[in-house]
């Protein structure tokens with residue numbers, strides 16, 4: 001018999017409200033319907049009523065975790081349209097902030113994934129060591145989130161030479177802690193059992209759905225804008241793309257954890273090689289034309305398309321966040337797994353921490369299972385595996 | 392102080408977190424308040440999983456057409472008296488999303504608000520101080 | 530450095546689709562204008578033969594019609610091929626790509642609800658982002674869209690469960 005399990009739209013750990021309808025048969029998930037729009041604020045519409053210099057502040061507020069990625073892609077789109085190039089120092093600064101943001105976002109994911117499988121210790125630990133990164137942001141830009149570092153033709157703020165030492169010190173701490181988490185997460189047999197061979201997204205599906213970022217790289221689909229279409233300082237530093245072929249949640253977790261090392265490597269090299277000079281060029285006008293900007297955000301490629309008609313406001317501004325491509329792929333990734341795994345699978349693409357709360361199973365109109373139960377089921381499964389290992 | 396609920400609320404407020412159309416940063420800062428650096432659970436402030444258990448609602452983000460009725464529903468489900476605390480500039484005045492076609496206006500048009508915590512996003516310290524001020528008012 | 534933008538692909542496009550006109554904006558940004566009837570075949574060619582990935586589509590309201598851009602990314606060379614086509618205002622129809630390209634599913638729904646273009650052959654062309662109470666004939670990204678939404682009554686949307 002088929003039943004429907006609605007998930008969402010509200011959950012205390014969610015990042016964005018979304019609504020999933022799991023269609024289950026017994027314990028197995030057979031299909032998934034996704035309903036979004038709880039968060040639709042009409043950015044593309046508002047952007048057409050703002051000047052070019054105001055838009056970075058608007059697109060920054062699309063998502064609080066990628067608040068560097070959207071303005072980054074936007075300014076590159078405008079720079080592409082107007083054939084502007086940012087001065088070298090600004091390029092390095094932008095790269096540094098982009099990479100620091102990647103570490104903080106991946107930490108966030110690891111913490112929340114830990115929470116989902118009932119390892120709250122992982123959550124508390126990881127979030128604790130996310131704080132030093134936020135301190136770096138506050139030191140450089142004056143705000144813990146929403147950094148406002150990108151500007152058409154440059155960067156808005158400089159990284160002062162006297163801060164290099166502090167940043168290096170924090171990086172050492174972060175590197176040490178990343179090693180700790182990687183060991184704790186990947187060597188724990190219980191976590192392995194929960195993540196391995198669950199929620200597999202095959203490479204064919206990954207290509208068909210056009211998934212991006214760690215979701216694609218965990219399925220053996222090696223795409224990364226930083227390598228494919230290098231911009232700013234990314235082709236001047238030495239780093240590796242992390243790819244795993246398995247396609248399960250463990251592969252995605254490994255991609256994210258190992259990418260933190262690469263990001264630390266990039267930031268170190270950027271600080272070492274940072275050239276002197278101005279941090280912005282003068283931009284007088286944006287000629288009519290069109291431009292494309294792309295940046296590899298923590299979740300995948302962010303794409304911005306800007307069309308200019310010569311006035312001081314964009315005539316059309318198209319924004320594509322990576323989750324827009326990643327979330328539909330849940331439909332195939334979740335099929336055939338048990339309800340206890342569903343919360344984790346839906347969370348594995350690092351969408352918006354999908355709202356297991358307020359979940360109800362309806363059977364003939366009667367409430368059977370609530371949102372807590374889904375989380376509880378997930379935790380019970382962990383507990384059961386843990387007991388098995390203890391024996 | 393005759394009201395037991397009110398007494399419980401002041402002693403150890405249980406909060407439920409409602410995100411309307413937010414950008415997540417306010418939500419993340421709220422979760423941050425729970426993590427070791429601030430650790431408000433020391434003071435009995437607990438994030439609960441259901442509005443039916445909550446004494447206070449922390450709302451974030453602007454209201455849009457689709458989330459409005461959900462937010463109203465959560466508000467109805469919360470036992471009264473309850474505090475409604477708006478976290479972030481979005482809750483105060485629609486922020487920069489005011490021109491949009493999908494935004495349905497400031498919160499106080501729809502539900503009674505007790506405290507606003509401005510900031511985009513407010514620092515964890517500001518969130519804690521806002522909640523403390525709200526409790527003092529009772 | 531990666532291998533640069535390839536002339537061979539352009540020659541192939543010219544041979545296969547004589548009606549296409551190519552504009553190269555920057556080394557890795559190419560815009561190809563094709564008539565509406567060719568879009569489906571062209572997209573299929575890019576996806577299946579050239580192994581491009583559909584990044585997204587954009588709809589733009591112009592005076593004489595709605596312009597649709599399909600942004601295809603060729604990752605090994607980092608090139609963006611943008612298919613450009615114009616759908617006239619009096620016949621807002623174009624063939625959907627969703628039957629061979631699942632990635633097109635959501636964005637076609639979005640363009641349908643925000644700009645009012647009909648994608649023929651789409652499996653499930655229902656609104657994606659706006660609320661159920663949003664009037665079906667009001668398209669917020671059109672140019673003639675006035676601020677009518679101010680007067681729209683705020684109705685309760687239906688419960689999810």
Ligand code: SF4
Pocket residue numbers: 061064413414415416417451452453478479480481482486510511512513
């Ligand atoms: S106030 Fe700022 S940080 Fe908070 S939800 Fe609104 S835009 Fe995001």
